[in-house]
Amino acid sequence: MKKLDYRNQALKLFPWVCGKCGRDFSGKNLRELTVHHKDHNYRNNPPDGSNWELLCIYCHDNEHSRNLDAEWLPSLDSETENTVTTTHSPFKNLNTLVQGGEKKKKE
Template identity: 75%
Template sequence: MNKPHVPYAQREQGYREKALKMYPWVCGRCAREFSGKRLSELTVHHKDHNHDNNPEDGSNWELLCLYCHDNEHSRYTDNQYFAEAKPGENGPKQTFKGLAGLADLLKKQD
């Protein structure tokens, strides 16, 4: 049986409210505390990066500040990129070597 489609903003508001009731208002990475107007800077991060995985016990959530949340997603994206590289490749190819002719220039000066 398919679940009815719930708009993302509405779904997010539901698990955010639950997470803020369950957990202390502290970033799980940098340990900064949040309250008042600054509470909006505290986000709910899905540990498995699946926004549809929202168990009632909150076991897939952690509260992260905006900065730590962005960092977490950047690291996740980087890991995916490097995991998809073909064997022997380590990410982007180097196409420019700024000091390529330096050895020849130093030899000429001797």
């Protein structure tokens, strides 16, 4: 099924509403409504539309950028779970400061 074919089919099957933000589409702004493949395989185009959802261009871009970001983020596993990833600890001396303030109040 060609790209245009599955878009037209999706527009016939689903209401013209973004599946993420709920924005309605009609007329000229209908071109901003895109077909997103839920499994991210653009070749998987079942005629019942079970692998599609309509998303506005903004939500569609967000959906794909989240997946790209996830590829670059380290995964949590036993090796990285206990690894310190930050170098700054803004509350490191807070307990000392609080205890110092309480000592002054007692004096």
